[in-house]
Amino acid sequence: MRDRFSATLRLWFAPQRLREEGTTPDYRFSLANERTFLAWIRTALALVAGGIAVDQFLTGLRGGVRTTVAIVLLAGAALCAFRAVNHWVRCERAMRRGEDLPASRFPVLLATGTALAALLVVAVVVLGLAGR
Amino acid sequence: MEASGSAGGPPAAVRDPGAQPERTWFAWRRTTLTFVVSVALLARTALAEPTAPALLAVSVGAFAWLGMLVTAQRRIRGLARPAPAVMGPGQVLGTLACVLVLIVAGGMLL
Numbered sequence: 001m002r003d004r005f006s007a008t009l010r011l012w013f014a015p016q017r018l019r020e021e022g023t024t025p026d027y028r029f030s031l032a033n034e035r036t037f038l039a040w041i042r043t044a045l046a047l048v049a050g051g052i053a054v055d056q057f058l059t060g061l062r063g064g065v066r067t068t069v070a071i072v073l074l075a076g077a078a079l080c081a082f083r084a085v086n087h088w089v090r091c092e093r094a095m096r097r098g099e100d101l102p103a104s105r106f107p108v109l110l111a112t113g114t115a116l117a118a119l120l121v122v123a124v125v126v127l128g129l130a131g132r
Numbered sequence: 133m134e135a136s137g138s139a140g141g142p143p144a145a146v147r148d149p150g151a152q153p154e155r156t157w158f159a160w161r162r163t164t165l166t167f168v169v170s171v172a173l174l175a176r177t178a179l180a181e182p183t184a185p186a187l188l189a190v191s192v193g194a195f196a197w198l199g200m201l202v203t204a205q206r207r208i209r210g211l212a213r214p215a216p217a218v219m220g221p222g223q224v225l226g227t228l229a230c231v232l233v234l235i236v237a238g239g240m241l242l
Contacts, residue, residue, distance in 0.1 A: 012225075013221075013225070014221060018218070019218075024218075027152075027215045027216055027217075027218075028148060028150065028152045030218045030219075031152045031153065031155075031156045031211075031216070032152070034156055034159070034218075034219055035155065035156055035159045037219075037224075037227075038156075038159040038160060038162070038163045038227075039159070041163055041227055041231060042162065042163050042166045044231055045163070045166040045167055045169070045170060045231065045234070046166065048170045048231070048234055048235055048238050049166075049169045049170045049173060051238055052170055052173040052174060052177075052238045052241065053173055055238075055241060055242055056173065056176065056177055067242050070238075070242055071239075071242065074235050074238055074239055077231070077235055078231075078232060078235050081228055081231040081232060081235075082228070084228070085224055085225070085228050088219075088224065089224075092218065
């Protein structure tokens, strides 16, 4: 586990080492992996925009709550961006080695987080908790 | 270079019917455009109340966007050749760095 982690981490900072492993897959597979990477980067960018927007537009909220929500969104964005690189490296390596693509728990975590946030907003709106 | 597609010789570059390089190229463009939303939101704050931290945040954000633009541009140039190579470390880590700098710019306004 720890070995695998450090191997992945090394690939992060030197993705050119990927070429030392296995064989080069069909370039179209790599391009599909690249687009998935970019889609995750856009998810991260959407979270950044959300974080900045919360701070600017939810002026009705108390300062502490507003800053907390914004920080959570920005931290989520950073997590998404790191995860994008990590998953790209792992998929690329798996394709070169001819292994199965890595399974990941991250999408379900993000989905759960989004669903919980939505429910929270519904509760706040219905109960009229937002300061007026 | 001679015009490709002349009768006879081997096909220099068979067009991928799935248009994968083109789709990837547009994905880079989309990502660069998505970046603009955050930078525009930062700029809005700076215009509303032009304080020093706000102006600094916009500068940092704009700088990150420029980095993203250059990274995308370089990758798109790489995609233009037949059977494009895998993304290089500069492109992967460059994109990550630009996003992280943008997050820092957003954090500066809190």
